[in-house]
Amino acid sequence: MKRIFRLHRIFISQHLKRLMEYKVDFTVGAIGFLLGQAVEILFIGIIFSQIPDLAGWTFDEILFIYGFSLIPKAIDHMFFDNLWMIGYSIVRKGDFDKYLTRPINSLFYVTVEKFQVDAFGELLMGIILITYSLIRISGNIMWQRALILLLLVPFAVLIYTSVKILTSAISFWTKQSGHITHMFYAVNDFAKYPVTIYNDFIKVIITYIIPFAFTAYYPASFFLRGENGWFCVLGTVLISLALFGISLIVWNRGIKAYESAGS
Amino acid sequence: MKKLFKTYSPFSRAGVQSAMAYRANFIFFLIGEIFKCFVMYFVWRAVFDSSQNQNFMGFTMEDMTVYVFISFLTGYLSFSDGAFALGEEIVDGSVSMRMIKPCSFDMCFLFQELGNKVINYSIMFVPIVLGVEIYRFVITGAVQFNIVSFVLFFVSLQLAYLINFYFNVCYGFLAFFLKNLWGTNLIKDVIVGFLSGSTIPLAFMPDALQTVLTYLPFASLSYTPVMIYMNMYSPFQIAFSMLLQAFWLAVFVLVSKMIWHFAMKHLCIQGG
Numbered sequence: 001m002k003r004i005f006r007l008h009r010i011f012i013s014q015h016l017k018r019l020m021e022y023k024v025d026f027t028v029g030a031i032g033f034l035l036g037q038a039v040e041i042l043f044i045g046i047i048f049s050q051i052p053d054l055a056g057w058t059f060d061e062i063l064f065i066y067g068f069s070l071i072p073k074a075i076d077h078m079f080f081d082n083l084w085m086i087g088y089s090i091v092r093k094g095d096f097d098k099y100l101t102r103p104i105n106s107l108f109y110v111t112v113e114k115f116q117v118d119a120f121g122e123l124l125m126g127i128i129l130i131t132y133s134l135i136r137i138s139g140n141i142m143w144q145r146a147l148i149l150l151l152l153v154p155f156a157v158l159i160y161t162s163v164k165i166l167t168s169a170i171s172f173w174t175k176q177s178g179h180i181t182h183m184f185y186a187v188n189d190f191a192k193y194p195v196t197i198y199n200d201f202i203k204v205i206i207t208y209i210i211p212f213a214f215t216a217y218y219p220a221s222f223f224l225r226g227e228n229g230w231f232c233v234l235g236t237v238l239i240s241l242a243l244f245g246i247s248l249i250v251w252n253r254g255i256k257a258y259e260s261a262g263s
Numbered sequence: 264m265k266k267l268f269k270t271y272s273p274f275s276r277a278g279v280q281s282a283m284a285y286r287a288n289f290i291f292f293l294i295g296e297i298f299k300c301f302v303m304y305f306v307w308r309a310v311f312d313s314s315q316n317q318n319f320m321g322f323t324m325e326d327m328t329v330y331v332f333i334s335f336l337t338g339y340l341s342f343s344d345g346a347f348a349l350g351e352e353i354v355d356g357s358v359s360m361r362m363i364k365p366c367s368f369d370m371c372f373l374f375q376e377l378g379n380k381v382i383n384y385s386i387m388f389v390p391i392v393l394g395v396e397i398y399r400f401v402i403t404g405a406v407q408f409n410i411v412s413f414v415l416f417f418v419s420l421q422l423a424y425l426i427n428f429y430f431n432v433c434y435g436f437l438a439f440f441l442k443n444l445w446g447t448n449l450i451k452d453v454i455v456g457f458l459s460g461s462t463i464p465l466a467f468m469p470d471a472l473q474t475v476l477t478y479l480p481f482a483s484l485s486y487t488p489v490m491i492y493m494n495m496y497s498p499f500q501i502a503f504s505m506l507l508q509a510f511w512l513a514v515f516v517l518v519s520k521m522i523w524h525f526a527m528k529h530l531c532i533q534g535g
Contacts, residue, residue: 024446032449039457046467047310050319055309179291186295189302197309202301 007104008112015115026117033121041066041129055197060133061224062193067129068149068223069192069216072156074122080161081116086168088178094261107165107251142226148233149223155240156215160188162240163210166247172254184210191216211239270366271374278378286382293387296335303331320467325402326493329395330464334489336391338461340383341423341484343376343431350438362527369432369519376428412494415501419488422508426483429515436522460486477504480511 044066048059057065090096090110099106167184171177187205191212195203206213214236222232282289307327310319317323322330349372352358361368399407434451456462458481465473465486476482487504490496496504 026446028446029449032446032453035450036453039453039462043463046463047306051310051313054306054313176288179288179295183291183295186298189299193302193306193309197305199305202305 004104004108011112012115016117029118030121030124033118034125037070037121037125055194057194058137060136063129064133064137064224065194065216065220066192067126067133068220069188070122070126070129072153072160072215073188074119074126075153075157076160076164077122078116078119080111080164081119082110082112082114083161083164083168084178084181085114086110087171087176087181091171091258092175092261096258097260100255100258106255107248111161111165137224145223145226149219152219152233152236155236156219158240158244159211159215160185162243162247163212165251166243169247169251169254172258188212188215193217194221208239211243214239267370271370274371274374275378275381278375279381280378282379282382286386289383290386293339296339300331300335304328307331322464322466325399326495328398329493330489332391332395333492334461334485336387337420337423337485337488338456339387340380340420341427341488343424343428348372349432349435353435353438368523369429372432373428380424409494412491415505416488416492419491419505419508422505422512423484423488426480426508426512426515429512429519430480430484432519433515433522436519436526455481455484458482459484460489478507480515483508483511 041063044059044062047054048062052058054062086096096106096110099110102109163184164181167181168177170180187210190198190202190206195206195213195217198206203213207218218228218232219236221227222229307324311317311324311327319327349358349368352361361371364371396406396408437447458476458479460476460482461484465476465482468476483504487508490504491501
């Protein structure tokens, strides 16, 4: 375990060195992302200029859910971004050989190889939105719940990462699965708003099948309102662990099916 | 005209072939993108459920749904990234090959992308339009499809694509100054998305801003075709906005040609 953390540190520092070469790109990318989010917030603002609440949630609560949804997404994006490349190119080009021949777990190696700084924009935006909304609703907040919410963040990250592991492992059989990953990953858009606005079909899908609802709405609604505590908290933990377990099984089977590209 | 097609149709064929090869990828990608439309649809439904009146700044729930899906369709079919390849060629120097070939650079990109578009149209155009029309029929109980608006929409959509194409060619030349287009591309997409009304309908913006945005080229990229499809424009507005589209197309064609000639005189490629 200690070795793994040491290796992770080395990977990150290597990546940061590379990054320093492209400071302008990084800044420009972060500005682009922040602008994109600002437009979405503006959109929510325009909606709320006409209605007092959205499906029973106030403007500040919606901002909180939206902001909280960015946190696990950003953490996953920052540390485990390289998984995308498995489905897009690593397997197809036969580059996966490299990971199999190193004396560390191939999944761990490929996952942490890249440190994605672009994610700072998301993280920053999430923190700003959470802080802003909390200042405005601080009167009704149970601060004990904040601790539980914090503890749920790693599990929410695990849901993102597991979806990526599971879908990129498909490429071991099909050579390419980046677009399948994109399709499943895109479901996280539903997590930005309260699950109660969707119809039952979508509710079931984002709760049990592709459980992105547990990355934002369920933990956040428990924090804000304290309703369905057991379902929201235990659900997040159990569902994320189950999904992670399944993704590991599929990944390990996939590695057995992997054939390198001829050179 | 015949010679033009003879010269450039191989590029279109190549575009069709590459799009065919990655057809499955495109479909997966598309499904992922359509999820976003459904998120917006449900957000709007919740908005109308929470609101006392059935009219949100001049849009009904039915209008809003059509807006979300048709503006997605328009955005996708008028999307152009041929010029992104131009930027990459400038960065890696292979643009020099373009200068020794007896064909014009913009036509090569354009025809290649048109081949690509044929496949994209065949996959998404009919399902989305049909879906929207069935939805409108179920909601209102009458056929809302209007052939005149549809034809005008189609023409306006093609103009939007061409404007987008030449706008992006102009943008691609920025690669002469910036070595990496990824970040600036992100900023450009956000700004264009906002100003063209594809993120938020222009009708929701403050009046003064709305007037300014109507005259800027961005409304021509997405808002104009969508409004025509939705029958929101009067005949005068349609004529005016389509003329404006033609005007901006001419401007961007001219500017891109000018930059190309200027750039070719100053281009310096190492190695190769």
